[in-house]
Amino acid sequence: MRRSCRWSMPVAAALCFVSTYARAGQIDPGLQEILDGAPADQVFSVIAFLNEQVDLTAATRQMDVERATLQRRHEHVIVSLQGVADTTQGAVRAFLQQGVADGGVRSFEAVWIRNLFIVEATKATIIELAAHPDVDRVYFDYEIELIKPMPVVDAPNHGDEEVPQAPEIGLVAIRAPEVWAMGIDGSGVLVSNMDTGVDGNHPALRDRWAGVADSRYQGHPEWAYFDPFGGRHDFPRDQNGHGTHTMGTVTGGPPGDQIGVAPGAFWIAAAPIDRGGGIPRTVADAILSFQWLADPDGNPNTNWDVPATNSNSWGVTTGHGYPPCDQTFWSYIDACEAAGIFVTFSAGNEGSSGLRRPADRATTDYNCNAVAAIDANNPNWPIASFSSRGPTNCTPDGRQAIKPDIGAPGVDVRSSLPGGGYGRLSGTSMASPHINGVAALMRQANPNISVDDMKQVMYETAVDLGNPGEDNSYGWGMVDAFEAVSRVLNANDPYACCFGDGSCSDVLPQDCRAAGGKSRFGYECGQISCPQPGACCFDDGTCDDILEANCTAPGSDWSEGDCGSVDCPQPGACCFDDGTCQMLGPVACENAGGEFSGHGISCDDAGCPQPGACCVTDDECRILGPDACRAAGGSFKGHDTTCTNACPCDKIAKLKAKCNDSGNVKVVVKIVDDSMNGERITVDVRGTRVVTGVLGNKAKLIAGPFSGPVPVRVVDPDCTNTVTAQCP
Known part of the structure; x- marks a missing residue:
């Protein structure tokens, strides 16, 4: 039978440790790659994690403090997991039930061990599911396999395998008998x-x-x-x-x-x-x-x-x-x-x-x-x-x-x-x-x-x-x-417990864990030497005297001694795509999407590259950084460049089209300078595309015969200006 989280129990505050992620739902990159190019009605099996999850570390810590029995630990954890699922899955369940009725969801199953749903649904429904405000992330339901045994090569001669081996040699090796x-x-x-x-x-x-x-x-x-x-x-x-x-x-x-x-x-x-x-x-x-x-x-x-x-x-x-x-x-x-x-x-x-x-x-x-x-x-x-x-x-x-x-x-x-x-x-x-x-x-x-x-x-x-x-x-x-x-x-006797400051105390193992220490079973403090703290330099240039095992923050570095005896590397200029700069450590800079210039280098000395012309289309220019330009699908023309004549259509100074008495249209494309000399452009003359070369700062062509109005436009580069020639 299922049990909801027992909020009315005396330890209710400790029963359901919940972590909530603020971000909106996302599709895992591996799943996105699978979905890309698939038709909207193709069915996939996915796993949708919800935002709210039990903080198992906090739950375990609470049980250590209580010196909980194994039964108490089990009850505490399972009630917490089931309680969070019971109280937070309703909206997503309703969405999936509606999907079943609409045909977008083939099947789904609610899971409480980590607050998620296993779902078979169409691509279109999966995209909607990922956008649900209660969903954290959606993953593809990949295959798994056992680790297949290796062939037994050159095995020792064990004689008749039907003769009982009591005990097996592996059991003797680990001293089980x-x-x-x-x-x-x-x-x-x-x-x-x-x-x-x-x-x-x-x-x-x-x-x-x-x-x-x-x-x-x-x-x-x-x-x-x-x-x-x-x-x-x-x-x-x-x-x-x-x-x-x-x-x-x-x-x-x-x-x-x-x-x-x-x-x-x-x-x-x-x-x-x-x-x-x-x-x-x-x-x-x-x-x-x-x-x-x-x-x-x-x-x-x-x-x-x-x-x-x-x-x-x-x-x-x-x-x-x-x-x-x-x-x-x-x-x-x-x-x-x-x-x-x-x-x-x-x-x-x-x-x-x-x-x-x-x-x-x-x-x-x-x-x-x-x-x-x-x-x-x-x-x-x-x-x-x-x-x-x-x-x-x-x-x-x-x-x-x-x-x-x-x-x-x-x-x-x-x-x-x-x-x-x-x-x-x-x-x-x-x-x-x-x-x-x-x-x-x-x-x-x-x-x-x-x-x-x-x-x-x-x-x-x-x-x-x-x-x-x-x-x-x-x-x-x-x-x-x-x-x-x-x-x-x-193990229920007092043993040496090593703490983060290098000190030692003979205490019960469960009390050692609750106090943040590490037990050394079978030993008293007089028989061992506990690890001593050292200087831990962090990414932001600060320092703390802690154990090497605890110096695990991204970008941290541990050394013997204390913080007073070491010089931790200091933050430096972190240049961003938009030309701005912040003083950060290298890891923080990388996580923020910047480029680290070096420890101790100021933003004034870094000279961060500035944005430049980005041709989003042949006919549109914006001032962006290179990453933003690529994200917009554009072509970056260089740092500090302007939009003046930066994009292909900007270089076309004039487009002229004139029809002669025979109905042939003469087209002249005038370029602002000779930067396109030798390049080829394509002109659309009333639906007929004609490729011609640029000589100097002009491109010329003749097409026809036509009658009536003939619209003319440069299509490669893709420019918006259109002129019309009037033919007899």
Whole structure:
């Protein structure tokens, strides 16, 4: 059931954090390119984001301050998201309903997880929708695909694949059996994946599907399996095999083979990716899947049905229509994680070509959790050749950041396949389910630990591989389930909390987050050194003593020391197209559409270029800057030029036409000077176009015979003056 935002609750002021964007609706450039040239009645699938959105950062901060339980976080976030949607979607819904009646809208669906509509409509209706005052932006509904496994080349000889491997070598590598020996195997934890589906009859998985393993699902299999493609939510199935393999790595176990990291966990699944025979599915299916995962039973007051973890072995590339740093999926991931779901993505199998989206995101230390593939069959644990490498520029200021975040076994991984069998696949698709399983073990060890704290502990306890520290191949290294779980077992004790001023205090992790600090699990302040602040020079020339990690504003630059010991570059002249000038930093200048002249250069010394003559047409001249001239479709004649004789028609001093007794019309075009000498012009003589050359400052031609009045006009250049010759 749906829930509106509970404005009457005591914490009503904190329940619905809303961000409102002031701009009018816009069509995304990618969609505009698709629409251009299409007939007005052609139908497209689009996604329309509304202006008002929940501020998930503020909502999470509020929950940290309250020391909220996982259930409280879930209720708070879902009620807020649904409340904003319920109170703001009415006008757009009415517009779309009218569109259905008028034939311009084929179908639409309202979505609350990020306040949007998924719409199938004609081009003409989409343009109207984008102009609606409640709409922020409209995007094309692009295709997405799973990260297809790599061929298993030169695989080790594992003998008869029907002989159970207990446990698999990848599980041993990440020390999962050592965690099981502690009595922690994922019991009581619900895991999930978003993939091609799962074979619910597989012996390693069937007893763990929540739809049959948990009596609370009785009569409601749709709470445990979501099929946006076929609408068959009654029982999990998988015609592809990819989703069955990845889920097996998360939680597969007896009576099947020991293939899963968290064999005690129950699972649910969404199946929006590459359904049946490689049929590509759309962003719309993924959006609906994220929404389902955030609240499977439709009741925000319950969270037993909400998975603790979710792995995604899919991604998109530029070839799918998504440029680097595309933000399409960011907000859905943020909503799920704000509600308490640990979300992880495979980095991609593109090697040095870079990460897929959204795994390339690095807007914080924790978003988005991207997983590399490591060969656990080799005792040296080399990074897989296909595993996507960093860096990424998807940061708040566009600077490079290290990606991926962490590694896991992803080469020759044995797991479940549809039909009850097992098989080996390679890819980062096989690596991210290991992270899913480790997160499940951590959540059992500490049920209310936050998503960001789970990631931090995972990174801190990883086995460092490759270059010392974090690197663009392994991230922080191979995940270590035993160390991660051991660290969070006591995560409700006070630990070292590092603050922005470099100070440290031993406090509870939730209090550390609420105060803006960063916990160091397993350590006291006397055992660590917190990062110290330094001088952060901003684009506008000001300075602040802050941590390097917080010096992320566009154009900022951090250095050791303090602001008193550094000279920050100062703003300079920023010249605009209209000839005006402002003192700005280089980033602010670029964002404002200007040209930066250099730090410390004044507007008086910059000598900004001034506007000049712009021939908007052959017959019309305006004084504009070059950018404004091009935007008007004109031809810019140079800075500081005047409109005097600047455009082609201005150079025509006189047009004469005279008809002789034979009916032939003699035309003379006189030019103001010889600047057009040798050029060709076209003259229309009563519908007949004649091309002639300019000799010196004149062009002459004879056409005919005609009778009666004969209108004559120069058409190239396109001039408006017309004369008439009278023929017998």
